[in-house]
Amino acid sequence: MTIIIGIDGLEYEYVKEFGCKDLMQKSFGKTNIEEYEEPRTIVLWSSFLAGQNLEEKIVAMGNEKMWDFALKPEETFFKHFESFKAVDVPGYNYGREQHVLEREMLKKFFAEEITVEEFDKPVFDYHRKLKEQFFEDLEKDYDLLFYYFNAADVLGHLSFGMKSKMKLIYQDMNDIAAKAAAKGEPMLILSDHGMKSVGRYGDHQEGYGFWSNSLGKDLGNPKITELAEFVANEMK
Numbered sequence: 118m119t120i121i122i123g124i125d126g127l128e129y130e131y132v133k134e135f136g137c138k139d140l141m142q143k144s145f146g147k148t149n150i151e152e153y154e155e156p157r158t159i160v161l162w163s164s165f166l167a168g169q170n171l172e173e174k175i176v177a178m179g180n181e182k183m184w185d186f187a188l189k190p191e192e193t194f195f196k197h198f199e200s201f202k203a204v205d206v207p208g209y210n211y212g213r214e215q216h217v218l219e220r221e222m223l224k225k226f227f228a229e230e231i232t233v234e235e236f237d238k239p240v241f242d243y244h245r246k247l248k249e250q251f252f253e254d255l256e257k258d259y260d261l262l263f264y265y266f267n268a269a270d271v272l273g274h275l276s277f278g279m280k281s282k283m284k285l286i287y288q289d290m291n292d293i294a295a296k297a298a299a300k301g302e303p304m305l306i307l308s309d310h311g312m313k314s315v316g317r318y319g320d321h322q323e324g325y326g327f328w329s330n331s332l333g334k335d336l337g338n339p340k341i342t343e344l345a346e347f348v349a350n351e352m353k
């Protein structure tokens with residue numbers, strides 16, 4: 118079974134600073150996303166899935182509509198796998214309801230209608246549920262298992278500058294990676310873009326994302342679109 122853990126907004130520098138060994142795996146580095154006008158989540162994951170830059174096409178849909186963009190399996194590298202399960206992956210089967218809720222809560226926070234704790238709670242609850250489901254699926258028999266986690270990004274938007282809090286979130290992601298690594302299967306960990314602090318808050322980092330793999334293969338500074346081929350050809 119090939120395992121992919123997609124982690125939104127996982128910052129390379131924090132992974133190193135917090136010593137998250139299981140996120141780094143045997144080989145890790147930065148992707149190169151400099152060709153994108155903006156580090157948009159939906160654009161980057163879709164481009165990864167399709168193995169081509171879909172920025173122009175998705176941005177043309179407009180800010181609200183672009184989150185509905187969804188590729189068919191035959192338009193992605195999933196077609197190279199006989200059986201696969203992809204959970205919550207932007208550009209394929211993103212769980213819209215949860216993410217609409219998160220964006221509404223972000224607006225409420227900045228309108229001073231809710232506190233950071235009230236913002237965080239449903240994000241943590243959703244994350245916990247997803248994590249349990251992932252651990253169950255690790256015991257099943259798919260050719261490809263791809264889980265996407267967005268807590269590092271969503272919580273990071275309000276707290277990226279608060280290192281001790283972010284460290285706990287990164288350690289939790291590290292624990293998830295450790296449990297998956299224990300299966301001894303080929304595994305890719307990928308992030309669409311990094312994060313940078315803006316005071317206590319956070320915003321998407323331009324220019325790079327994060328990759329690591331269990332094979333010890335040094336991918337250098339790959340474009341996110343080069344990784345579909347790597348998964349299909351070298352990670353089975």
Ligand SMILES: [Zn+2]
Pocket residue numbers: 125126157158159270309310
């Ligand atoms: Zn993102």
